[in-house]
Amino acid sequence: AQTVTQSQPEMSVQEAETVTLSCTYDTSESDYYLFWYKQPPSRQMILVIRQEAYKQQNATENRFSVNFQKAAKSFSLKISDSQLGDAAMYFCAYRSFSQGGSEKLVFGKGTKLTVNP
Amino acid sequence: NAGVMQNPRHLVRRRGQEARLRCSPMKGHSHVYWYRQLPEEGLKFMVYLQKENIIDESGMPKERFSAEFPKEGPSILRIQQVVRGDSAAYFCASSPLGVNTEAFFGQGTRLTVV
Numbered sequence: 001a002q003t004v005t006q007s008q009p010e011m012s013v014q015e016a017e018t019v020t021l022s023c024t025y026d027t028s029e030s031d032y033y034l035f036w037y038k039q040p041p042s043r044q045m046i047l048v049i050r051q052e053a054y055k056q057q058n059a060t061e062n063r064f065s066v067n068f069q070k071a072a073k074s075f076s077l078k079i080s081d082s083q084l085g086d087a088a089m090y091f092c093a094y095r096s097f098s099q100g101g102s103e104k105l106v107f108g109k110g111t112k113l114t115v116n117p
Numbered sequence: 118n119a120g121v122m123q124n125p126r127h128l129v130r131r132r133g134q135e136a137r138l139r140c141s142p143m144k145g146h147s148h149v150y151w152y153r154q155l156p157e158e159g160l161k162f163m164v165y166l167q168k169e170n171i172i173d174e175s176g177m178p179k180e181r182f183s184a185e186f187p188k189e190g191p192s193i194l195r196i197q198q199v200v201r202g203d204s205a206a207y208f209c210a211s212s213p214l215g216v217n218t219e220a221f222f223g224q225g226t227r228l229t230v231v
Contacts, residue, residue: 103212107159109159
């Protein structure tokens, strides 16, 4: 079974600076998806960024980028120019590259990010 | 196009009562997933349904929990004879028909058992 580990329960960053959140995973599959979700106090799960394992290029979405190291099974999230609105719980998630089967997400326990003004 | 709608947002039940949580997927979405989030934890998969079919219920407790997604109407997660340990946030996500499509989450239902 796949597992996702986030080793940093809490992180903090100064506004306008850069922070990196860590995520490692375990799988025997060669094709899969990886995601970072943001959960603000409203509890809404918001997709931040997505990476297909077959793509070597790291995904980027504006101030958010990932460092995907497939051999090391590592998938870190970098937030540049941090803003107060980035404060939230961040969850790393894994999903199989399924052909008609279950496409459930496996989540890590999350990292609580605080942004200091 | 409204997002995934869950209701109620908050639900309080006494021990032994039944809890019914509803999820209306986004328009055009035929796949529904239910997840449970305990305090200080990530989301844990419970069940995956397509219209009128349970595809994967590997995360569902064997007793007291059931889920359905009828041809018409919302998906329902039903918890019978609730216990304090059922207190959690329950999230629904939906995705359209197709391989490897994106899932969109609702805002969750927070169940408190007193």
